[in-house]
Amino acid sequence: MSDTTEVAxxxxxxxxxxxxxxxxDEGTIEHHEAHGHPEPRQYVLIAVVLVIVTAVEVAVSYISxxxxxxxxxxxxxxxxxxxxxxxxxxxxxxxKTDRRILRRFFLVGLIGAPLLYLIIALALRALNKNYNxxxxxxx
Amino acid sequence: xxxxxxxAGQAHGAHPPGHDTNTxxxxxxxxxxxxxxxxxxxxxxxxxxxxxxxxxxHALLEQEGLLPEKIFDIPFTSATSFILxxxxxxxxxxxxxxxxxxxxxxxIWLGATALFGLTFISGQVYEFTNFYREGLRLQTGVFxxxxxxxxxxxxxxxxxxxxxxxxxxxxxxQGKLTSAQSEAVEVAGLYWHFVDIVWIVIFTAIYLxxxx
Numbered sequence: 303m304s305d306t307t308e309v310a311x312x313x314x315x316x317x318x319x320x321x322x323x324x325x326x327d328e329g330t331i332e333h334h335e336a337h338g339h340p341e342p343r344q345y346v347l348i349a350v351v352l353v354i355v356t357a358v359e360v361a362v363s364y365i366s367x368x369x370x371x372x373x374x375x376x377x378x379x380x381x382x383x384x385x386x387x388x389x390x391x392x393x394x395x396x397x398k399t400d401r402r403i404l405r406r407f408f409l410v411g412l413i414g415a416p417l418l419y420l421i422i423a424l425a426l427r428a429l430n431k432n433y434n435x436x437x438x439x440x441x
Numbered sequence: 442x443x444x445x446x447x448x449a450g451q452a453h454g455a456h457p458p459g460h461d462t463n464t465x466x467x468x469x470x471x472x473x474x475x476x477x478x479x480x481x482x483x484x485x486x487x488x489x490x491x492x493x494x495x496x497x498x499h500a501l502l503e504q505e506g507l508l509p510e511k512i513f514d515i516p517f518t519s520a521t522s523f524i525l526x527x528x529x530x531x532x533x534x535x536x537x538x539x540x541x542x543x544x545x546x547x548x549i550w551l552g553a554t555a556l557f558g559l560t561f562i563s564g565q566v567y568e569f570t571n572f573y574r575e576g577l578r579l580q581t582g583v584f585x586x587x588x589x590x591x592x593x594x595x596x597x598x599x600x601x602x603x604x605x606x607x608x609x610x611x612x613x614x615q616g617k618l619t620s621a622q623s624e625a626v627e628v629a630g631l632y633w634h635f636v637d638i639v640w641i642v643i644f645t646a647i648y649l650x651x652x653x
Contacts, residue, residue, distance in 0.1 A: 345537070356522065356523060363649035367651055379649050391634075391638060394532070394634045395630075403466065404466070404470070408481070411478030414481065415482055415485025419492065419493070422490075422493060
């Protein structure tokens with residue numbers, strides 16, 4: 303027995319008065335329920351958070367690397383950039399509430415970019431024995 | 442998997458009637474997300490190149506007095522970054538305005554976003570001019586090409602975004618942009634926010650992280 307549910311309501315076509323049916327799976331329908339954009343007040347609150355994180359980020363960049371070590375500075379800066387990135391993508395680009403398929407589309411590129419970085423870095427190190435030597439110094 | 446035969450346009454009711462779709466998501470919206478995904482790889486390649494070669498020409502830059510920490514004006518770039526960040530807020534407020542049929546609000550926020558974008562680009566031109574006067578060229582070590590190409594391409598994207606926003610602004614002025622076409626503003630907004638998140642990464646990776 304088929305588990306297909308048929309809802310046969312027709313939508314009039316603009317040209318011939320006929321109808322058109324599309325097949326939608328449960329996942330697609332589910333996404334519509336979660337498609338509400340935030341209120342302007344929430345957008346402003348996100349902007350305030352973004353400004354605060356940016357201010358902290360700039361302040362951290364002024365800390366001497368002798369104080370806490372350059373790796374810690376990089377870690378803190380990268381974490382704050384990720385927070386800002388996630389806030390803009392989730393709230394302003396509505397990926398938090400929009401359809402899952404769009405999130406997946408974007409994630410392909412987002413994961414692909416660091417992966418590309420990793421592959422290039424590993425390939426360069428493997429191919430070039432002098433990779434770590436400084437370049438371009440004129441006598 | 443359970444499937445349902447439902448009317449086109451109603452099964453995916455989140456997009457207004459008149460938007461082409463055979464997937465449940467408007468083609469335009471799906472297209473812009475696919476484009477943005479490819480743009481992640483595009484900018485990822487440039488950012489990767491910069492990070493891989495970062496610091497390798499430190500001795501050359503030191504010799505020529507062009508170390509990034511010496512020539513960068515962090516307070517100035519922080520101010521332009523702040524302006525670009527705020528343009529994301531005005532952009533999303535423009536979308537909220539058209540969705541509630543507030544066309545005046547739409548024009549105000551679109552205009553503000555374009556103005557912020559223009560301010561950011563002006564800041565970048567000023568910064569590039571200063572660096573050039575200091576002696577930093579496209580062919581200076583590996584820092585010169587990686588810095589100018591990456592930030593220059595980002596600036597080109599911002600410029601395209603400004604033209605896009607102005608086009609929407611004038612369409613709205615002529616009454617050719619209504620709340621039924623809010624998706625046009627949403628798609629432009631997605632592009633604009635993407636340009637903003639790319640700058641979030643560039644600003645941290647290039648300007649804030651110590652070069653050596």
